[in-house]
Amino acid sequence: MPVNRYLRTVPCTIIEKSPRIARKASITRVTDVIGTMMSPFFGFLTRSFYIKMILVMLAVSLIPLIVLSYISVTVSSSTVESQVNRLNAQLVNQVVDRIELTMSRFRELSEQYSRISSIQSALVSPSSQYYEEVVRKKDLIAVLSTASAVIGNVEGLQVYSAATDEVLSSDEAPSTLEGSKFRPLIEEFLSKCGSSLFLDKSTHPNVPILQNSTYYIARIPFDTFEDLRGVLLISMNNTQFQRQIENIQLGSLGSVSLLTPSGVTIATTSKLERSRDDARTRSILSRWAELGKPNQLEMGTSIVSVKQTKTFDSWIVISEIPSQELTRSAEIIRRTVTYFLIALVTIGGLSVIGFGYQLYRPLQAVKRQVDAIKKGNFEARVTHFAPNEIGDLGRMLNTMAVRIQELLSEQQESEDMKRKLEIRALQSQINPHFMYNTLNTIRMFAMLKDYDNINTLMGKFVSLLRYSMENYDQHVQLQQEIEYVQDYIALLNMRYKYQTQLHAEIEAPLERMSIPKLGLQPLIENAVFHGILPKKMAEGHIYLRVYSHESAEPAAVIIEVEDNGVGLDEEQLEKLRIHLQQEQIGDNIGLKNVWLRMKLMFGKEAQVQLSAVASGGLLIRFMLPADTVRLKEGPHG
Incomplete structure (x- = not known):
């Protein structure tokens, strides 16, 4: 009997204890899963400043806001009453x-x-x-x-x-x-x-x-x-x-x-x-x-x-x-103050929770790195990396600074090449036009069988071609361009019975300043053909003035070309000004071409002004920033 009882009770005991063991195992597995999932979170709390800074910033920012809300609501009635009494x-x-x-x-x-x-x-x-x-x-x-x-x-x-x-x-x-x-x-x-x-x-x-x-x-x-x-x-x-x-x-x-x-x-x-x-x-x-x-x-x-x-x-x-x-006014003030301060408390709490972690000490190193990048110093590097998100940000900033430095270098090279190509393209529009006008002049003398003038003209023409078609340098001294223009005017005086005189007033040492090659010739050509010749004067005058304007803000170098020709009325001047403001180059080879080349060389701060002369004629003034003007060494320097 005892044995039978024992045999009968053992299965019962096993049946009763098995569910408890299963439940304990399930709880253990759930605990392990929760522990695995929460381990990174608790690890973050133990190594990061986030929670501590949240608590500190909440105490520093939100408590004063709550106190201010209470004080504002409390004193609003008395303040309104005193103000109303005074008013x-x-x-x-x-x-x-x-x-x-x-x-x-x-x-x-x-x-x-x-x-x-x-x-x-x-x-x-x-x-x-x-x-x-x-x-x-x-x-x-x-x-x-x-x-x-x-x-x-x-x-x-x-x-x-x-x-x-x-x-x-x-x-x-x-x-x-x-x-x-x-x-x-x-x-x-x-x-x-x-x-x-x-x-x-x-x-x-x-x-x-x-x-x-x-x-x-x-x-x-x-x-x-x-x-x-x-x-x-x-x-x-x-x-x-x-x-x-x-x-x-x-x-x-x-x-x-x-x-x-x-x-x-x-x-x-x-x-x-x-x-x-x-x-x-x-x-x-x-x-x-x-x-x-x-x-x-x-x-x-x-x-x-x-x-x-x-x-x-x-x-x-x-x-x-x-x-x-x-009472109505006080209630409006209390309601407004309450809503406003509740909004401030809410925004402040969200801001503290969202950005509190950024106040950790390594952030100062990252801040110095950002300031250096903002000032253009891409050589600065973060040297201290904290074992948290700020450290990761510092490493990324270092990588970004290196990449930006490489991109800037590539962009600078690309811009330099683009500028050179644009200058060559602009100059290439001038050469054929100039050659056509000069060859037409030679043709006229050939028809007249004036061999002495043809000889003189060919000599000057060869000199002009040598100057205008050399491509080894796109920028020349101002004095070289003036000599070229003087030869050009001499050719024109041989062609027409009306004579043109060039008066150059150049402030020293600006005769050595660097300007785009053939930057003045189109202006002189326009002054002769569209200003002086239509007026049919026995003698026309072109005034070229180059001087510094130190009193301007900022300081500038002025280039002025003035003629005593027929000039333009105000409507024509306005159309020409609008045309100069357009960015498209087009097929023109006159003032617009020169202005685009000036902007390419002297920057976007350069300005051009057109005005009619009281005694007749047209005045073209280029205002070039003084810090962009360079003196060029060469055969005249």
């Missing part, structure tokens, strides 16, 4: 300054016109002559109308004559004081016995003309020790004051009001009903008086600035900004 006070001061300026102008105008002799002389006793009386009144009304037009923004001018008891106006027909609408104002002024009086709608609520206008009344003459002749009234419509404040924007609920000392509204930007607005201004003035008339006060949820003018009118300016406007 509100400035606004009230500006409006008060405008009102005071207007009132001062009222007083100055009244005093000025009450002293005018033409007005005073018109206020005399009625004349027995009806015609004289009419003329006197007409002249006075004309003076008032002219004054009203000159002043500009007043409603009108009126004069009361004490002698005739009439009121004369700039815009109304004359009337007696009894029937005039200005009677209450004039009678009150006369009862005061002063030099001037200011009246607005608060002084006489029942006088209709004071409900829409403000009046300044002055005595005529102004000085009280003189006998009264009359009274001058200057009126301004209250809409003038409304225009001074109507463009002030304080939000949808804010307002600016202009009040009399008694609280009557002269002008306002409030959108409330008149009764509600009057109640609002009365409560503000009452609170303002209780607090001792401060410049600013709080009324409920509003910020109010109040100021009273110091002129005779003593008007009051009230500016009110409800807290809803402040």
